[in-house]
Amino acid sequence: MPLGPPAAxxxxxxxxxxxxxxxxxxxxxxxDRLRLAVNLxxxxxxxxLVLPADTDGVPVLFVVLYALVxxxxxxxxxxxxxxxxxxxxLVLPAVRPAVAVALALVLLAIPVGGAVAYEAxxxxxxxRMLLDRLADxxxxxxxxxxxxxxxxxxxxxxxxxxxxxxxxxxGGSRAGKLVPERLDTFYxxxxxxxxxxxxxxxxxxxxxxxxxxxxxxxxxxxxxxxWPDQPLATSLLECGKTGLAAGGSGTDRGELAELxxxxxxxxxxxxxxxxxxAAIKQRAKTLGGADPCASTTELxxxxxxxxxxxxxxxxxxxxxxxxxxxxxYACGVDQFKDKHFDLAMETLTSFTSTYKNSDRKDRAxxxxxxxxxxxxxxxxGKRLPPQNAPGGAGLEVVISxxxxxxxxxxxTGPVTGTIKIGACGNCxxxxxxxxxxxxxxxxxxxxxxxxxxxxVGDYHFLLKHxxxxxxxxxxxxxxxxxDPGYTYTYCSYxxxxxxxDSIQPADPLEPLLSR
Numbered sequence: 001m002p003l004g005p006p007a008a009x010x011x012x013x014x015x016x017x018x019x020x021x022x023x024x025x026x027x028x029x030x031x032d033r034l035r036l037a038v039n040l041x042x043x044x045x046x047x048x049l050v051l052p053a054d055t056d057g058v059p060v061l062f063v064v065l066y067a068l069v070x071x072x073x074x075x076x077x078x079x080x081x082x083x084x085x086x087x088x089x090l091v092l093p094a095v096r097p098a099v100a101v102a103l104a105l106v107l108l109a110i111p112v113g114g115a116v117a118y119e120a121x122x123x124x125x126x127x128r129m130l131l132d133r134l135a136d137x138x139x140x141x142x143x144x145x146x147x148x149x150x151x152x153x154x155x156x157x158x159x160x161x162x163x164x165x166x167x168x169x170x171g172g173s174r175a176g177k178l179v180p181e182r183l184d185t186f187y188x189x190x191x192x193x194x195x196x197x198x199x200x201x202x203x204x205x206x207x208x209x210x211x212x213x214x215x216x217x218x219x220x221x222x223x224x225x226x227w228p229d230q231p232l233a234t235s236l237l238e239c240g241k242t243g244l245a246a247g248g249s250g251t252d253r254g255e256l257a258e259l260x261x262x263x264x265x266x267x268x269x270x271x272x273x274x275x276x277x278a279a280i281k282q283r284a285k286t287l288g289g290a291d292p293c294a295s296t297t298e299l300x301x302x303x304x305x306x307x308x309x310x311x312x313x314x315x316x317x318x319x320x321x322x323x324x325x326x327x328x329y330a331c332g333v334d335q336f337k338d339k340h341f342d343l344a345m346e347t348l349t350s351f352t353s354t355y356k357n358s359d360r361k362d363r364a365x366x367x368x369x370x371x372x373x374x375x376x377x378x379x380x381g382k383r384l385p386p387q388n389a390p391g392g393a394g395l396e397v398v399i400s401x402x403x404x405x406x407x408x409x410x411x412t413g414p415v416t417g418t419i420k421i422g423a424c425g426n427c428x429x430x431x432x433x434x435x436x437x438x439x440x441x442x443x444x445x446x447x448x449x450x451x452x453x454x455x456v457g458d459y460h461f462l463l464k465h466x467x468x469x470x471x472x473x474x475x476x477x478x479x480x481x482x483d484p485g486y487t488y489t490y491c492s493y494x495x496x497x498x499x500x501d502s503i504q505p506a507d508p509l510e511p512l513l514s515r
Contacts, residue, residue, distance in 0.1 A: 032080065039069075042069045126173070127173055127174050127175070130166060130170055130173050130174070130175035130176070131174060131175045133162055133166065133175065134162065134163075134166060134175040134178060134179075134182065136162070137158075137159040137162035137163060137182070138159075138182060138185070140155055140158060140159045141156070141159045141182075141185065141186055141189045142189070143155075144156060144159075144189065145189035145192055156186075156189075156190055156208070159186065160186065160212065160215075160216070163179050163182055163183055163186060163216075164215065164216045164217075164220070166179050167179035167180070167183075167216075167217070167220040168216075168217050168220060171220075179220065180220070180222065183220070183221065183224055184224070187209060187224055187227065187228075190205045190206075190208060190209055191205055191206060191209060191228070191231060192205075193205060194206060194231045194234075194235055197238075199234070199235040199238035199239045199242065200235075200239040200242060200255075202231070202232075202235040202239075203232070203235050203236060203239055203255065206228045206231050206232040206235055207228075207232060209224075209227075209228040210228040210229065210232055212224075212225075213225045229263065232262075232263075233259060233262075233263045233266045233268040233269070234268055235255075236255045236256065236258055236259035236262075236263075236268065237255075237256070237259055237268040237269075237271060237272065237275075239255045240255035240256035240259065240272070240275070241256075241275050243255065243256075244275060244276065244279040244302065245279070254305070254308060256272050256275075256276070256305060256309070257305065257308040257309055257310070259272060260272055260309050260310055260311050261310045264310075264311065272309070273313070273316060276302060276305070276306060276316055276320075277316060277319065279302055280299065280302055280316070280319050280320050280323050281319075283295045283298050283299045283302070283323065283327075284299070284323045284326065284327075287323075287326055287327050287330040288330070291334075292327060292330035292331050292333075292334050293327075293331040293334060293335065295327055295330075296324065296327030296328055296330070296331045299320065299323045299324045299327050300324055300327075302320055303317070303320035303321060303323075303324050306320050325351075325355050325358060328347060328350070328351050328354075328355075329348070329351055329358075329360050329364055331347055332344050332347035332348035332351060332364060332367065332368070332371075333348075333367060333384070335347055335371075336348075336367055336370070336371050336374075336381065336384060337384070339374075339378075339381060341371040341372070341374040341375045341378075341381050342371075342375050344367065344368070344371040345368050345371040345372045345375065348364040348365070348367050348368035348371065349368045351364045351368075352364050352365045352368065363387065366385045366412070366416040366417075367384060367385060369385075369410050369411075369412060369416050369417065369418055370384070370385045370412040370416055370460075372410060372462065373410050373411075373412055373460050373461070373462040373477060374460075376462055376475060376477040377460050377462065377477035377478070377479060379460060379479060380412055380460035380462075380477075380479070385412050385415075385416040386414060386415070386416075389414065389415045389455065390414050390415075390455045390456075390457070392455065393453070394415075394452070394453030394454045394455050395453065395454055395455075395456065395482050395483075395484065395486060395487065395488065396451060396452075396453055396487050396488070397451065397452040397453070397454050397482070397487075397488040397489075397490065398449055398450075398451045398452075398487075398488070398489045398490065399419070399421060399449060399450055399451075399452070399489075399490040399491075399492065400421075400440045400447040400448070400449040400489070400490070400491050400492065401421040401422070401423070401424050401427075401447060401448045401449070401491075401492045402424055402427050402439045402440045402445075402447055402491055402492065402493040403423070403424060403427055403429070403465065403492055403493050403494045404423055404424060404425075404427050404428060404429065404494075405423050405465050405466060405494075406420060406421060406422050406423045406465070406466045407420070407421050407463055407464065407465050407466065407492050408420045408421075408463070408464045408465075408466060409421070409461060409462070409463050409464075409492075410461065410462040410463075410464070411452075411454075411459050411460065411461045411462075412459065412460050413454070413457050413458055413459035413460065413482075414454070414455040414456070414457035414459075415454060415455060417452075419450045419452065420450075420466075421448050421449065421450050421492070422448040423448070424445060424447055424448055426445045426446070427445060427447070427493075429493075429494045429495065429496040430493060430494065430495045430496065431495075431496055432495065433495055435495075436493060436495060439491045439493040440491035440493070447491075454482050455482070456482050456483060456484050457481070457482060458479065458480075458481050458482075459479065459480060459481070459482060460477065460478075460479045461477060461478050461479065461480070462475060462476070462477045463475060463476045463477075463492060465494070
């Protein structure tokens with residue numbers, strides 16, 4: 001092909017600018033088909049590597065390499081355009097340099113526009129990715145709300161973490177702008193038990209929501225930051241009242257105490273004292289019913305609850321303590337009537353030691369004595385001991401102890417009581433029943449003795465040894481009638497039998513009668 005004159009400067013600029021477009025059109029002007037193909041191949045490879053746009057964008061290395069290719073093509077095209085250019089075939093019209101430069105400038109808008117469009121596509125990919133994360137968190141919240149799992153905290157934490165990240169770090173995105181609405185839904189899901197009036201089940205979820213401001217920005221939460229306070233206070237009150245209504249069995253969780261300590265100035269906290277006072281009075285009314293022991297247990301639970309209140313509850317404590325005292329006594333009496341003598345003895349013995357200033361202490365002691373006798377002699381528990389002793393002088397009953405250990409004698413009948421007689425220092429256990437005729441008849445021994453004056457009537461006795469013999473000597477019970485005109489003398493002694501047997505006392509209550 002014939003060569004023309006050297007190219008003008010405008011022609012050189014046009015070739016360089018056209019090659020910067022990435023289309024290799026500068027090589028078209030200088031008729032270099034090979035380099036045109038190489039330039040187009042480089043552009044095609046670059047597009048293949050970076051499209052479609054994703055959230056990570058184009059690797060910097062790809063951009064740098066492609067930029068070097070374009071710059072190299074521009075410089076190479078300019079260099080070649082300075083030499084004598086081949087004359088165009090007659091079929092191609094001549095292109096003025098100024099027109100070529102203008103065309104190159106217009107075509108440069110292609111890569112610039114492509115970069116802008118790519119950035120927009122990348123932004124859209126990021127938006128879609130954020131919306132997908134938001135949707136996944138929404139699905140998790142919905143599944144937890146409708147699920148049966150009791151411990152949902154971990155799942156809610158995961159969803160809340162997504163909302164927090166989107167709201168605080170991606171607040172300008174479409175997903176970020178939806179977070180406040182999603183937080184409303186999140187709070188509704190977590191507090192669903194409260195909406196369904198399942199107050200005990202609502203306590204822990206609401207406490208969870210109350211702690212959310214510790215990890216999520218308050219501006220993002222808005223009104224939700226303080227929203228759980230009222231529902232939580234209501235749930236603590238209603239759950240605590242449910243425990244009271246159920247007999248105090250729920251009070252060990254401490255909802256009412258927690259309400260007072262957490263929301264001391266709330267209307268719900270102010271409602272605690274009336275609710276507890278009503279529960280105490282209601283239980284106190286049931287002490288005369290079929291199961292005073294159960295009522296007493298409930299009153300004890302309530303009393304312990306009142307002690308845990310961080311507020312002035314002196315009146316409540318006094319009311320609860322008085323009700324527990326009455327309940328303990330009523331429980332012991334009921335156990336006696338139901339023939340549970342061992343329980344009655346334990347309950348009423350505890351009553352007398354706990355309530356030393358009670359007006360019912362002496363009565364409780366008498367019933368406890370009768371109950372202890374009845375554990376060995378059921379006839380002693382046929383009826384409660386009389387409350388009032390019969391009038392008139394009692395008959396003399398003298399009891400001596402011919403045993404090396406002290407004894408305690410319990411008795412119940414027209415009157416109830418107990419006496420203790422010290423050990424006989426000069427006495428020994430008898431080796432056989434044949435020797436007991438000598439019991440209490442050696443005037444030189446000075447047997448310890450006590451004298452009772454008992455009204456006429458039927459009595460039940462229980463003799464217990466103390467000291468070293470307490471575990472080895474079997475307690476003995478018996479019953480007899482005290483009749484007018486007699487003086488009764490008793491002797492307590494111990495017969496030691498086979499060493500492999502327990503030490504059995506002879507009947508200590510067989511009296512020597514005298515007129």
